[in-house]
Amino acid sequence: MEKGKIEEVIEKQVLTVARAVEDKIDEEIAALERLDADDIEALRERRLQQMKKMAENRSRWISLGHSEYSEIPSEKDFFSVVKASERVVCHFYRENWPCKVMDKHLNLLAQQHIETRFVKINAEKSPFLAEKLKIIVLPTLALIKNAKVDDYVVGFDELGGTDDFSTEELEERLAKAQVISYEGESSFNHAKSSAKTTRNVRQSTRADSSDSDVYPLSKFWLMDDKLLSFIARTTAV
Numbered sequence: 001m002e003k004g005k006i007e008e009v010i011e012k013q014v015l016t017v018a019r020a021v022e023d024k025i026d027e028e029i030a031a032l033e034r035l036d037a038d039d040i041e042a043l044r045e046r047r048l049q050q051m052k053k054m055a056e057n058r059s060r061w062i063s064l065g066h067s068e069y070s071e072i073p074s075e076k077d078f079f080s081v082v083k084a085s086e087r088v089v090c091h092f093y094r095e096n097w098p099c100k101v102m103d104k105h106l107n108l109l110a111q112q113h114i115e116t117r118f119v120k121i122n123a124e125k126s127p128f129l130a131e132k133l134k135i136i137v138l139p140t141l142a143l144i145k146n147a148k149v150d151d152y153v154v155g156f157d158e159l160g161g162t163d164d165f166s167t168e169e170l171e172e173r174l175a176k177a178q179v180i181s182y183e184g185e186s187s188f189n190h191a192k193s194s195a196k197t198t199r200n201v202r203q204s205t206r207a208d209s210s211d212s213d214v215y216p217l218s219k220f221w222l223m224d225d226k227l228l229s230f231i232a233r234t235t236a237v
Contacts, residue, residue, distance in 0.1 A: 069110040088144040091120035151177040
């Protein structure tokens, strides 16, 4: 096809799309013009009720600890948390590098997604939960809806298999599981968030760790043999 004909086809397609958009806008304007005072008042009342409901939800969520990334002190408290909030992201962790990386991202997401409770619990101090939920690789995120574990994010495999994933990537994964509200446009800058988070965690970890505490970044850490043995003995009783 000659260049001139190709340009002509493209121009026609652009015009067709433009007309369709204009027609849609015209329809919406016409619909608004047909509204009478009662219709407008009904729309206004509906919007006010929606805003009131949102404010009530926000107040309730904050009272439950939403908007903050906090630690659950005991296994007993875990059950109280998941029963109180409809959506919970629980990080099963131990004191290692990968878990510190996850902490940084979850802290940011907790502030952004107030509709979901973000918490963490020490897996080594929670043998009953670790066995019941089959937590082996750390970090593991248990994605909980209506007091039931619906999905897991195990290690970083679904986040590129590396520690320099962005907060946005984790956000998209949680949205896929419908444990957060997400409309496709993240408030996080992909590159900036990734670089900043990794750099900050690396600096803080190296500052307060001995050489023996620094592990290869490509590996995730299984619970040690002592803990697994304890779990086995507990479940056998």
